[in-house]
Amino acid sequence: MGALRGPAGAGPARPWWMAFLLGFLLSLVGSSSSPAPQQNSSVYGRRFLGLDKCNACVGTSICKKLFKEEIRFERWLSPHPHLPPANRTSYEGNYTDDSESWRPVVLSWLAPPHLHELADRGICSSAGRKSCSIEAVLRATPRFQSWARSNLLQPRMVQGLAAPMLRCPSQRLLDRIVRRYFEVVDVGSTQMKHFSSKDKLRLLYTLAVNQHPLILQMFPGTEGWPFPRYHGSCGRLVVWAAARPLTDLYESSLARRADAAYQLLHTTQSLASNSLRFNLYYTRVTDTTFGTTEDGRLSIMDASQIGIIDLQNGFHSEDPQVNHTDVFSCLSGSCTSPAPCASVRPTQSFTLLCRHVLPKLLSPKDLHPEGLSARAIAELAVCADPQHSDQRILVAVQTLKDTLQPLRPCNINYGYRYPECRYSDKF
Ligand SMILES: *[C@@H]1O[C@H](CO)[C@@H](O)[C@H](O)[C@H]1NC(C)=O
Ligand SMILES: *[C@@H]1O[C@H](CO)[C@@H](O)[C@H](O)[C@H]1NC(C)=O
Numbered sequence: 001m002g003a004l005r006g007p008a009g010a011g012p013a014r015p016w017w018m019a020f021l022l023g024f025l026l027s028l029v030g031s032s033s034s035p036a037p038q039q040n041s042s043v044y045g046r047r048f049l050g051l052d053k054c055n056a057c058v059g060t061s062i063c064k065k066l067f068k069e070e071i072r073f074e075r076w077l078s079p080h081p082h083l084p085p086a087n088r089t090s091y092e093g094n095y096t097d098d099s100e101s102w103r104p105v106v107l108s109w110l111a112p113p114h115l116h117e118l119a120d121r122g123i124c125s126s127a128g129r130k131s132c133s134i135e136a137v138l139r140a141t142p143r144f145q146s147w148a149r150s151n152l153l154q155p156r157m158v159q160g161l162a163a164p165m166l167r168c169p170s171q172r173l174l175d176r177i178v179r180r181y182f183e184v185v186d187v188g189s190t191q192m193k194h195f196s197s198k199d200k201l202r203l204l205y206t207l208a209v210n211q212h213p214l215i216l217q218m219f220p221g222t223e224g225w226p227f228p229r230y231h232g233s234c235g236r237l238v239v240w241a242a243a244r245p246l247t248d249l250y251e252s253s254l255a256r257r258a259d260a261a262y263q264l265l266h267t268t269q270s271l272a273s274n275s276l277r278f279n280l281y282y283t284r285v286t287d288t289t290f291g292t293t294e295d296g297r298l299s300i301m302d303a304s305q306i307g308i309i310d311l312q313n314g315f316h317s318e319d320p321q322v323n324h325t326d327v328f329s330c331l332s333g334s335c336t337s338p339a340p341c342a343s344v345r346p347t348q349s350f351t352l353l354c355r356h357v358l359p360k361l362l363s364p365k366d367l368h369p370e371g372l373s374a375r376a377i378a379e380l381a382v383c384a385d386p387q388h389s390d391q392r393i394l395v396a397v398q399t400l401k402d403t404l405q406p407l408r409p410c411n412i413n414y415g416y417r418y419p420e421c422r423y424s425d426k427f
């Protein structure tokens with residue numbers, strides 16, 4: 001399956017304000033266009049994207065593409081741009097590199113709009129004010145001051161942030177965040193020497209609000225990780241490759257559901273044990289955490305709840321006697337941090353999967369001679385029950401995988417394993 005055909009010429013006319021906005025944006029991101037003559041329209045677009053709140057934002061890497069209409073989504077093409085932004089968390093859109101083929105993407109706020117608003121108000125009130133320059137208040141915090149002074153991202157600098165992956169950070173993990181950070185010009189160094197103070201504030205802000213875009217950058221699909229491709233961000237809007245939601249499969253044939261269930265178990269295993277020696281585990285899963293791409297491959301569409309334990313260098317837990325809470329600790333909408341890494345069981349991810357997702361794909365209705373065995377259903381219940389020992393749960397997972405393996409289809413719709421699956425059951 002290739003890319004989507006383009007909506008070329010079929011879309012609504014370019015809204016009147018977009019030309020002005022394009023000029024303005026290009027000047028903002030470094031081209032030599034003249035500034036926008038009509039301020040109101042650019043004010044609208046800037047506010048919509050959250051560019052007026054930068055550098056309390058994610059980045060600007062995708063702004064040019066948005067304004068060149070190489071990314072299209074419903075809201076962007078709205079003929080009524082002056083309407084207040086809808087209270088929506090994400091939009092479906094299309095993305096092109098060559099104006100010929102279009103690929104589906106998700107455009108999503110870093111946090112739901114009403115949470116962004118609450119957090120912004122929280123920032124001002126932390127400075128004792130009703131309205132304020134969010135950026136100025138964040139820059140004045142002791143936490144940002146320590147970021148400004150350091151070329152290395154150190155564990156003490158992220159203490160008290162709510163992101164699950166920062167619960168017990170090793171230096172190696174933090175180095176990877178910096179090295180893979182796509183929103184800076186000179187990506188690839190573990191030192192932040194090439195970061196401007198604006199870059200540091202954006203990285204800190206992103207870590208504080210939602211780790212999702214950073215996980216996509218740290219563990220790219222091109223290296224075999226089960227995360228969608230990160231395309232970039234503009235203001236507080238993040239763009240990544242879309243997938244079909246798992247819920248679409250609930251009513252499909254057992255073969256399709258068995259394939260998804262098998263991949264869920266297999267992917268979860270490889271997240272926990274891989275050659276990079278980072279244990280990626282779930283702290284929460286829901287229906288919308290997962291999706292499947294066009295070639296049938298499982299993809300983790302929400303990486304905001306993934307915890308990480310460094311299996312190579314170990315970790316130091318935060319000193320529980322010291323309170324590291326500050327204004328950055330609650331920007332995600334919740335001030336509670338996930339359970340300490342030391343309390344994470346090796347089977348936590350499986351238990352969550354077997355409780356909240358697998359029962360929607362596999363059910364006693366599938367019990368028949370060519371379908372699921374009663375044993376498989378029983379093992380699913382074992383896997384979902386944390387009363388069992390880790391060892392017993394791992395046996396259940398393996399039994400389930402062995403049962404599901406032969407039920408998986410091997411045909412062209414499963415490009416992620418076809419045609420290899422015709423010749424070997426390893427795929
Ligand atoms: C721009 O907005 C201001 C107030 O918000 C209004 O007074 C002015 O007429 C607007 N200009 C245009 C060209 O729409
Ligand atoms: C994206 O492309 C698909 C297929 O061409 C089309 O159905 C859909 O309406 C497009 N969406 C937007 C927001 O342009």
Ligand SMILES: *[C@@H]1O[C@H](CO)[C@@H](O)[C@H](O)[C@H]1NC(C)=O
Nearest residue numbers: 086087088089112113114115
């Ligand atoms: C936006 O939606 C959320 C829940 O989805 C709700 O709690 C909030 O009040 C809404 N805000 C506005 C301004 O409608």
Ligand SMILES: *[C@@H]1O[C@H](CO)[C@@H](O)[C@H](O)[C@H]1NC(C)=O
Nearest residue numbers: 320322323324325326327335
């Ligand atoms: C830490 O301090 C914040 C206020 O600075 C307070 O709200 C929070 O309850 C404290 N947490 C603990 C565990 O003491």
